Amino acid sequence: MAGIDIAIILAFIAYSVWSGFSNKDKASKDLSEYFLAGRSLPGWKAGLSMAATQFAADTPLLVTGIIAVSGIFALWQMWIYALAFLMMGFVLASHWRRANVITDAELTEIRYGGGRALALRGFKAIYFGTIFNCVVLAWVFFAASRIAEPFLPWNEWLPAWAFGPFVSLIKAVGINLSSAMAGTEAAFVLSANNLISVLSILTVTTFYSATGGLRSVVETDVMQVFIMLGATMIFAGIVFVKAGGVSGIHAGLTEIYAAGALGGIKPSEILAFTPGQAHNVTFPLLALFALQWIIQLNSDGTGYLAQRSMACKDERHAKTAAIVFTGTQVFLRSLLWLPLGLGLLVIFPPVAGLAGELLQADREGVYVRGMAELLPPGVKGLMITGMLAALASTVDTHINWGSSYWANDIYKRIICQAWLKREPAGRSLVWVARGSNVMLIGIALLIMTRLSSINQAWQASLLLGAGMGPILIMRWLWWRVNAWSEIAAIGVSAVAALPLLLWVDDQALRLLIMAALSLTASLAAIFFFGPEDRKHLHDFYKLVRPKGFWHQIAVECGDHVHNGPRRLALSVAAMFTAGISVFCLLIGAGSALAGSPPPAICPWPAVWITVNLAAGLALCPVWYRLGFKLETH
Numbered sequence: 269m270a271g272i273d274i275a276i277i278l279a280f281i282a283y284s285v286w287s288g289f290s291n292k293d294k295a296s297k298d299l300s301e302y303f304l305a306g307r308s309l310p311g312w313k314a315g316l317s318m319a320a321t322q323f324a325a326d327t328p329l330l331v332t333g334i335i336a337v338s339g340i341f342a343l344w345q346m347w348i349y350a351l352a353f354l355m356m357g358f359v360l361a362s363h364w365r366r367a368n369v370i371t372d373a374e375l376t377e378i379r380y381g382g383g384r385a386l387a388l389r390g391f392k393a394i395y396f397g398t399i400f401n402c403v404v405l406a407w408v409f410f411a412a413s414r415i416a417e418p419f420l421p422w423n424e425w426l427p428a429w430a431f432g433p434f435v436s437l438i439k440a441v442g443i444n445l446s447s448a449m450a451g452t453e454a455a456f457v458l459s460a461n462n463l464i465s466v467l468s469i470l471t472v473t474t475f476y477s478a479t480g481g482l483r484s485v486v487e488t489d490v491m492q493v494f495i496m497l498g499a500t501m502i503f504a505g506i507v508f509v510k511a512g513g514v515s516g517i518h519a520g521l522t523e524i525y526a527a528g529a530l531g532g533i534k535p536s537e538i539l540a541f542t543p544g545q546a547h548n549v550t551f552p553l554l555a556l557f558a559l560q561w562i563i564q565l566n567s568d569g570t571g572y573l574a575q576r577s578m579a580c581k582d583e584r585h586a587k588t589a590a591i592v593f594t595g596t597q598v599f600l601r602s603l604l605w606l607p608l609g610l611g612l613l614v615i616f617p618p619v620a621g622l623a624g625e626l627l628q629a630d631r632e633g634v635y636v637r638g639m640a641e642l643l644p645p646g647v648k649g650l651m652i653t654g655m656l657a658a659l660a661s662t663v664d665t666h667i668n669w670g671s672s673y674w675a676n677d678i679y680k681r682i683i684c685q686a687w688l689k690r691e692p693a694g695r696s697l698v699w700v701a702r703g704s705n706v707m708l709i710g711i712a713l714l715i716m717t718r719l720s721s722i723n724q725a726w727q728a729s730l731l732l733g734a735g736m737g738p739i740l741i742m743r744w745l746w747w748r749v750n751a752w753s754e755i756a757a758i759g760v761s762a763v764a765a766l767p768l769l770l771w772v773d774d775q776a777l778r779l780l781i782m783a784a785l786s787l788t789a790s791l792a793a794i795f796f797f798g799p800e801d802r803k804h805l806h807d808f809y810k811l812v813r814p815k816g817f818w819h820q821i822a823v824e825c826g827d828h829v830h831n832g833p834r835r836l837a838l839s840v841a842a843m844f845t846a847g848i849s850v851f852c853l854l855i856g857a858g859s860a861l862a863g864s865p866p867p868a869i870c871p872w873p874a875v876w877i878t879v880n881l882a883a884g885l886a887l888c889p890v891w892y893r894l895g896f897k898l899e900t901h
Contacts, residue, residue, distance in 0.1 A: 273649025280653045281472055283491060284660065287484040288476030295481030298694030299370050299680075302481035302701055303672045304579040311585035313490055314576040315592025318353075320489035320661035321572060322597050323496050326411030327658075328605055333631040335609035336618060337531070339538040340862065341546030343602070344557045347854065350598040351847045352561040355741070356569035357590020358846070358895045359815065359839040362583040363744050364574045366812045370676040372570045373397065377681075378811070379743055380751035381804035388751055390682050391758070396565070397673030398711065405666050405712035409466050412659045413445050413716075414633060416465035418640040419652055423457050426464075434460035443717040447633055469659060470709055477664040478671075478702040482579060485664045492657035493596065499654030500604045502647055507611035507638060514863040517607075520614030529620040531627065539610075541855050542867045556776040563783040567737030568744065572669040587895060591846070599854050606862050612638045671704035735761055735786025742790075745816030745836065747805055752797045756789035815839060842895030849887035856880030 295302045309317075334342050356364075369375050373396075376389040423431050438459045444450040445466075446458030476484045511517050521535035530538070537547035543554060561567065569577060573593075580586040616634045618627060639651050679700045684692045739757050743749040764785050772778040799805065802824070808814075809821045815836040822830035856877045858864065866876035 272646045273652065276646075276649035276653050277656065280491075280495070280657060284472055284476045284484075284488050287487045288479035291480030291483040291487070295479070295483060296695060296698050299672070299676055299697050299701070302698050303370055303575065303668065303676070305482040305486065307579055308581060309486060309576070309579045309585070309589075311580055311588025312592050313486055314580050314585070314589035316493050316596065317486040317489035317661075317665075318573055318576050318589065318593040319596035319601075320493035320496070320658070321665040322662075323493055323601055323658050324408055324411070324662040326408050326662075328500070328608065329411055329414065329632040329635045331605045332609045332612060332635045333628040335538070335606075336613050336631040336634075337628050339533060339540060339547050340606065340858070340864065341537075341540050341543060341549070345560060347598050347602065347851070348557055348561045349564075350561075350594050350850050351843065352564070352567050352569075352737075353573070353590055353594045353597065354843040354846050355561075355567070355840075356573055356577060357587045357594075358843045359836070360568050360741075360744055361577045361580075361586035361590060363812050363814055364569060364577045365580070365583050365586055367578075368811070369578070371397075371672045372574055373673055373677045374681070376751070376754075379800075379808055381801045382751070384751045384755070386682070386686065388755055389677055393673035393677035395758070396571070397670050397677075398708065400565070401666055401670040402708060402712040402715055405663065405670075405708065406715035408659060408662050408666075409470075409712060409716040411632075412466050412469060412656075413462035414447065415636050415639075415652075415655050415659070416469075417446060417458055417462055418636060419648075420461060420465045422461045422464045431460065431464075434463055438463065441717070445717070466713075469656060470663065473660045473663045474667065474705050474709060477668050478705045481698075481701075482575070482668060485668050486576075486579075488657075488664065489661045492654075492661040495650070496654040496658050497596075497600065497604070499647075499651040500601070500608070503639065503643065503651050504604045504608045504611075506642055506647075507615065508607040510642060511607075511611035511614045514861075517610050517614050518863055520617070521610075524614070524617045527617070527620055529618045536865050538613075539862050539864045541859055541864050544867050545865050550774075550776070552774060552776040552780055556779055559783065560779070561737075562741070563735055563737045563779070563787075565736045565740075568740045570740055572665045575669055575672070584896070594846070594850055599850055599857075602854060603857055603861060606858055608635070608638075610862060615642075667705045667708050670708045671701040674704035674707075675701035735783040738783075738787050739790040744812075744814050745818075747809075747818045747821045748794055748799045750794060750797050750800050752793040753790040756793040757786040760786045760789040838894055838898050842891045845887050845894060846891035849884045849891060852880040852884035852887070854884075856884060 294306070300306060331343065331346075367375055367378060369378060371393070373389045373392040376392060377385045379385075380388070422434075435456050438445070438456050444455050444459055445462045446455050448455040448458050476488060480487075511520060518535060518539075521530070521538055524530055525533070525535055533547045536545055540546040543549045565571075566573060568574070576589060577586040580589055612634050613631070616637060618630060639648065639655075643651055675697045680692055680697055684690055736754075736757050739749065739753050743754070761782060764782055768778045768782060772781065802821075805821050806825050809818055809825050809827075815832050818832050819830055822828075822832065856879075859866070859873070859880070860877050863873075866873050870876045870879070
C-alpha cells in the first residue's frame with residue numbers, strides 16, 4: 269500500500285480511539301448510559317448506526333457471490349427484510365421505548381410472569397446473545413481475513429521473532445485462515461498474516477466499544493457509513509466504467525455464458541429483478557422470499573435493532589431511525605453493489621466448471637481482488653478503510669449488544685438478584701459488560717476457524733432463528749400469548765435443526781419447514797396453557813399501551829378507548845406502503861443501472877423503469893401521513 273493509504277487507515281483508527289476516550293465517563297455511570305446512550309439518540313443517527321452495522325465487511329462479498337451464482341433476483345432474500353425494519357419502526361418502536369428495558373431478554377419477565385419467564389430470560393441471553401451472536405461475528409471475522417490478506421503483509425513488516433510465534437500457533441492448531449491451499453507454507457504465512465490483521469482490528473474495535481459504550485459505537489458508526497458509502501461509490505464507478513457500462517456488462521455476460529462459465533444461467537436470468545425472468549425459481553423459494561422477513565429471529569427488532577430504537581430520544585425519532593435505516597440499507601447500498609457485482613463478474617470471469625460452494629467462495633474473493641488490482645493509491649486506502657470501518661461497525665454493535673445480556677440479564681438479574689439476593693452497583697455492571705466484550709470475541713474467533721465460506725455461515729444463522737419471528741411479534745399484539753409459546757418455538761428449533769440439515773437439501777424448503785414446526789408448536793402452547801396471570805398482563809398493558817388485540821385487558825384496566833386494532837391497522841398500512849415505495853424505487857433505479865429485462869406484463873424497459881420510480885415517489889407522502897400523522901392521533 270502507498271503512504272497515503274496507510275495514513276487514511278491510521279486517521280480512522282485515531283478517530284475511533286478518541287471516540288472511546290471522549291465518552292468513557294458518561295458510559296461508566298450505569299447500564300442505561302453504557303448500552304442505551306442515556307436514551308438520547310436522534311433518529312437519523314440511530315438509523316445510520318443500524319445501517320453501518322449491516323453495511324458489514326462480509327456483505328458485499330456475499331452479494332458478489334450471490335449475483336454470480338444465482339443472479340440479481342436472489343438478492344430479494346436480503347431486500348425483503350425491509351418489511352421487518354419498517355415494522356420495527358412503524359408498529360413496534362413505540363412499544364420497545366415504553367417497555368423501558370435494556371435488552372430484549374429483559375422484556376421476557378415484563379411480558380410474562382413466574383419462574384419460567386426468568387428461565388426463558390436466561391436461556392435467551394445465552395442462546396441469542398452468545399451462541400447466535402458469535403456465529404454472526406465469526407463470519408464477519410472470516411470476511412475480514414479475506415479482505416486483509418492482499419493488503420496487510422505482516423510477514424514483510426514484522427521481524428522474524430515477532431512474526432514467527434503466529435506461524436507456530438497456526439501450525440499447532442492446524443487451521444487455515446487464508447485463501448491458499450491448506451497445509452502449504454503459503455497457507456501458514458497468509459493465515460498468520462490474517463490472524464494478526466483480525467486481532468489488530470478487534471483490539472481497536474473492542475477498546476472504543478468497551479470504553480465508550482453505545483455512544484462511541486454510534487459515533488464511529490456514523491463516520492463509518494459515510495466512509496463506506498463514499499469509498500464504495502468510487503469503487504463502483506471505476507468497475508462500471510472498466511466493464512464498459514451497461515452495454516459492456518451485457519456483452520461480457522454473453523461471452524462468459526458462451527464459454528460455459530455461468531453454470532447454464534443465461535445473462536437475462538443473471539440480470540432479472542422479477543421471478544418470470546430469473547433462474548431456477550421454485551415455489552418454496554418464492555414462499556421463503558415472501559415470508560423470510562417475518563419468520564426470522566429479528567422480525568420485531570429483537571437484538572441490536574431494538575437497542576437503537578430504545579436509545580432514541582422519543583417514539584418519533586425511533587420511527588425516523590427505521591426509515592433512515594431502510595433507505596440506506598436496502599435502497600442506497602444495493603444501487604452501489606449491483607454494478608460492482610456485475611462488473612466484477614465481467615472483468616474477472618469465473619473458471620468454467622466451478623459450481624456451488626466453490627463458485628460462491630471464488631466470487632466472494634473477487635471483490636477483494638478488484639480492490640487490489642483496480643483501485644489507485646488514495647482510493648485504495650479509502651476503500652480499505654471503508655471495509656475495515658464496515659467490519660468495525662458490525663463488530664462493535666454485536667459485542668456491545670452481546671455483552672448487554674451478560675451484564676443485565678445473567679450477572680445482574682440471575683447471579684446477583686436471583687441467586688445472591690443483592691443489588692449490584694451500576695459501575696460494577698459496566699465492568700462486567702466490558703469483560704464480556706473480550707469473552708465474546710474469543711468465542712467468535714474459535715467459530716471462525718471452522719468456516720469455509722461466508723454464505724455457509726449466513727445460511728446456518730438463518731436456520732438457527734427460523735420460526736421465532738411470528739411469536740415474537742404476536743407477544744406484543746395479542747394478550748393470550750404466553751411464555752410457553754416462546755419456549756415451544758425454541759425447543760422445536762433446537763430439536764429439528766439437525767434432522768433438517770441432514771435430510772432436507774433445499775435451503776428454502778428447510779427454512780419453511782422449520783418455521784411451520786415452530787409456529788405450530790407456539791400456537792399449541794398458547795391454547796394448551798392459556799394466558800399469563802391477569803395482574804401481570806395489567807401491569808404490562810399500563811406500561812407499554814400496546815396496539816392490536818388487547819381489548820379485554822384494556823377494559824379491565826379502565827381504558828375504554830383503547831382502539832388497538834385501528835392503531836395497528838394504520839401502522840401496518842404505513843409499513844407496507846413504505847415497503848412498496850422502497851421496492852419500487854429499487855427496481856426502477858436498479859433496472860436502469862443493470863439494464864435488467866422487464867417482466868412480460870410490461871415489455872418496454874423505459875416504461876417499466878419510469879412506472880416504478882414514479883410509484884415509489886408517489887407513495888412517500890402516503891406512508892408519511894399514515895405513520896407520522898394519523899397513527900399518532
